[in-house]
Amino acid sequence: MEGMVEENGTTGGAGTTDPLASASSSTPGSTPHVVTSIVQLTLPSQAPSAQVQSVIQPNQQSVIQTASNIQSVQIPKGNVILVSKPSSVIHTTQGTLQTLQIKPEPNTLVNTQGQSCSDESCGSGDESPKRKYREMLTRRPSYRKILNDLGGAEIADNRMGSRPGCETEVSLSPSLSFAPDFTNDYFCIVIPAGTIQTDSGLHTLAVSGAAGGGAIVQYAANQDGQFYVPGPILEDQTRKRELRLMKNREAARECRRKKKEYIKCLENRVAVLENQNKALIEELKTLKELYCQQKTE
DNA sequence: ACGAGCAACCGTCATGCCAT
DNA sequence: ATGGCATGACGGTTGCTCGT
Numbered sequence: 001m002e003g004m005v006e007e008n009g010t011t012g013g014a015g016t017t018d019p020l021a022s023a024s025s026s027t028p029g030s031t032p033h034v035v036t037s038i039v040q041l042t043l044p045s046q047a048p049s050a051q052v053q054s055v056i057q058p059n060q061q062s063v064i065q066t067a068s069n070i071q072s073v074q075i076p077k078g079n080v081i082l083v084s085k086p087s088s089v090i091h092t093t094q095g096t097l098q099t100l101q102i103k104p105e106p107n108t109l110v111n112t113q114g115q116s117c118s119d120e121s122c123g124s125g126d127e128s129p130k131r132k133y134r135e136m137l138t139r140r141p142s143y144r145k146i147l148n149d150l151g152g153a154e155i156a157d158n159r160m161g162s163r164p165g166c167e168t169e170v171s172l173s174p175s176l177s178f179a180p181d182f183t184n185d186y187f188c189i190v191i192p193a194g195t196i197q198t199d200s201g202l203h204t205l206a207v208s209g210a211a212g213g214g215a216i217v218q219y220a221a222n223q224d225g226q227f228y229v230p231g232p233i234l235e236d237q238t239r240k241r242e243l244r245l246m247k248n249r250e251a252a253r254e255c256r257r258k259k260k261e262y263i264k265c266l267e268n269r270v271a272v273l274e275n276q277n278k279a280l281i282e283e284l285k286t287l288k289e290l291y292c293q294q295k296t297e
Numbered sequence: 298a299c300g301a302g303c304a305a306c307c308g309t310c311a312t313g314c315c316a317t
Numbered sequence: 318a319t320g321g322c323a324t325g326a327c328g329g330t331t332g333c334t335c336g337t
Contacts, residue, residue, distance in 0.1 A: 244321095247321085247322085248322090248323095251322065251323060251324080252323090252324080254323085255322095255323060255324050255325090256324095258323090258324095259324085
C-alpha cells in the first residue's frame, strides 16, 4: 500500500460541477496497490475557482480539500476531510454523514455519527382534499433533524438582507383577499360588497390561514355594502404578516441553499464511493493475479 | 419566429419540530 | 401551550433548447 497514483477530475464553476461525471470518467491507476483517487467537489456559494477535491486513500480514508485556505480535519473512523468552508455537510466513504464546523486552527476534530433517515408519520384528522393529497406524499426528514441527529452542526448564519417591496395583500378566508388602503387613518375599504352577510354595526371577522394565525379583525359596513376595517388594527396585522413573509422568504432561501449543498455532498459521496469501489475491484484483481502466480510457482 | 418542454428559481402556504 | 424556525409542497416566472 505504498505506491500512490492519483486520478484527478476537472470541473467548471460552482454552478456546473458534475462530480459524478468527473468521477466516473476517470480510470484507476495501474500500480497494483494504488487505491488513491481524487474527486472534485465544489461547495455552494464558493467562488468558481475554489474547487474541492476528494481523495480516497489506501486505508479507505476520504480526503476532501479546497484549493485554497486548506484546513485538515482528522476523523476517527479513518476519514480525513480538508475544507475551507464552514457549515458544510460531507458524506464520507464510511457511509456516515459528516458535519463540519471549521475552527480557526487546522486539524479540527469533527463528529462522526450515523445518519438516521426514518420517515415521519403524519397522521391527521383533517380530511380536506389538499390535506389528503399532502398526506399521500412522503416527507423527508428535515435537514435540521439530520444535523441534530448528528450532534448539532452549526450552520453559518449568513442570511441575506431583507428586500423591500413586500405584498400588502391580506387573506381573510380561503375565498377572500383584499389590498388595504392606508390612505385612511381609521378605516380601509377592504371587501367587495356582498361577500359577507351582515347587519349594521361593528363586527368581528376571524382571519384565517397560517398568515393570519387566527387573528380577529373588526369591521363595519356602510350603506353601499362595503366593509371597513379599523386602520390601526389592520395596519398592525399587515405589518406582522409582512414581517413573517419576509422572514419566511429568507428562511426559504437559506433552506434551499442548504438543500443544494446537501445534495451536492450526496453526489460527491457517490463519486467517492464509486472511486473507492473501482479501486477495491482493481486491488482484488491484482491480489488474485498475485495469488495465482504464487500458486503456479 | 414561435410554441412546447424543461429546468432552475422564487414566494407563499402548511406543517413538523423545538425551545421557552 | 405557544411562538418561531425549517422545510416540503405548490404554483408562478424566467431563460434556455429544440423542433417546426
